[in-house]
Amino acid sequence: MPETQISNGFSEPRLVVRKFLARPQHEGVGAIVRRSIGRFELKYFDPFLVLDEFSVSAPAGFPDHPHRGFETVTYMLQGAVQHEDFEGHKGSIEAGDLQWMTAGRGIVHSEMPAATGVQKGLQLWINLSSKNKMIEPRYQEIESKNIVEATKDGIKVRVIAGEALGKKSPVYTKTPTMYLDFTLSPGAHLQQPIPIEWNAFVYVLEGEGVFGNPKNLPTTAHHLLLLGSGDGLEAWNKSLKPLRFVLVGGEPLGEPVVQLGPFVMNTQEEIDRTIEDYENCINGFEKAKYWKSEVLRF
Ligand code: FJE
Numbered sequence: 001m002p003e004t005q006i007s008n009g010f011s012e013p014r015l016v017v018r019k020f021l022a023r024p025q026h027e028g029v030g031a032i033v034r035r036s037i038g039r040f041e042l043k044y045f046d047p048f049l050v051l052d053e054f055s056v057s058a059p060a061g062f063p064d065h066p067h068r069g070f071e072t073v074t075y076m077l078q079g080a081v082q083h084e085d086f087e088g089h090k091g092s093i094e095a096g097d098l099q100w101m102t103a104g105r106g107i108v109h110s111e112m113p114a115a116t117g118v119q120k121g122l123q124l125w126i127n128l129s130s131k132n133k134m135i136e137p138r139y140q141e142i143e144s145k146n147i148v149e150a151t152k153d154g155i156k157v158r159v160i161a162g163e164a165l166g167k168k169s170p171v172y173t174k175t176p177t178m179y180l181d182f183t184l185s186p187g188a189h190l191q192q193p194i195p196i197e198w199n200a201f202v203y204v205l206e207g208e209g210v211f212g213n214p215k216n217l218p219t220t221a222h223h224l225l226l227l228g229s230g231d232g233l234e235a236w237n238k239s240l241k242p243l244r245f246v247l248v249g250g251e252p253l254g255e256p257v258v259q260l261g262p263f264v265m266n267t268q269e270e271i272d273r274t275i276e277d278y279e280n281c282i283n284g285f286e287k288a289k290y291w292k293s294e295v296l297r298f
């Protein structure tokens with residue numbers, strides 16, 4: 001064993017440096033989100049712009065709106081969301097499914113409930129580097145049954161992006177990103193490597209878990225934990241119920257960010273041009289001219 005490496009397997013285990021409770025707020029049309037990243041106290045956690053735990057019931061939703069300059073990653077937890085964009089791309093994202101949407105130079109779309117009852121999920125906005133902001137839009141969609149899973153020693157992981165317990169996700173991430181959905185049985189202990197130079201966070205979905213330092217108090221659902229520097233995360237489920245959380249990490253871009261709602265660029269000038277492009281339906285927004293989603297057509 002190299003001498004810098006201690007018995008837990010990490011030379012520098014990451015500790016929790018900040019903790020936020022994401023309280024419900026209104027977004028879209030009648031929808032509720034618990035926003036952790038993207039709120040006033042945490043405007044940006046490079047490369048992450050927004051993390052919303054959303055909850056929508058018909059007729060609430062996110063009708064026709066644009067995006068430019070980043071990716072939206074929608075991971076459904078319960079129910080389903082119907083999406084439809086200005087190119088005619090549509091479908092429903094059901095519980096356990098993933099939609100990794102690279103908006104690039106422009107997408108206009110709607111995201112609405114596709115079932116009765118409450119639809120729940122996570123939506124993460126990942127910034128794109130200046131060289132990728134104006135790329136062609138693309139989708140990577142993976143149905144729940146095709147999401148890579150691994151199980152070991154009371155740990156179950158669904159590999160949304162990156163690699164865990166020896167299994168790799170096929171998702172291609174323009175901005176290098178890992179996204180892991182962990183469920184730890186009571187008593188389970190996780191050791192997950194994280195690239196040392198990346199920013200990383202934990203968002204707790206269910207149960208309670210101890211993260212970073214084994215002496216920490218447990219963290220419960222709807223909390224975001226920002227992790228400090230280091231090469232891996234340790235987590236423990238010391239409770240009697242399952243613990244579910246996502247661990248997300250990404251390589252920081254280190255670039256200036258100028259954001260106007262759903263448009264995220266590097267300079268004010270680029271934002272001004274984006275507003276012009278959107279208003280005039282040019283430079284990627286051509287198809288917005290005659291398009292309305294089904295929800296708004298009647
Ligand atoms: C958006 C307000 C919004 N979080 N989580 C302003 F609500 C949105 C938006 C969403 C969104 C959609 C889903 Cl399905 C889940 C979300 C915000 O659509 F894009 C802007 N600009």
Ligand code: FE
Nearest residue numbers: 067072109111
């Ligand atoms: Fe959207």
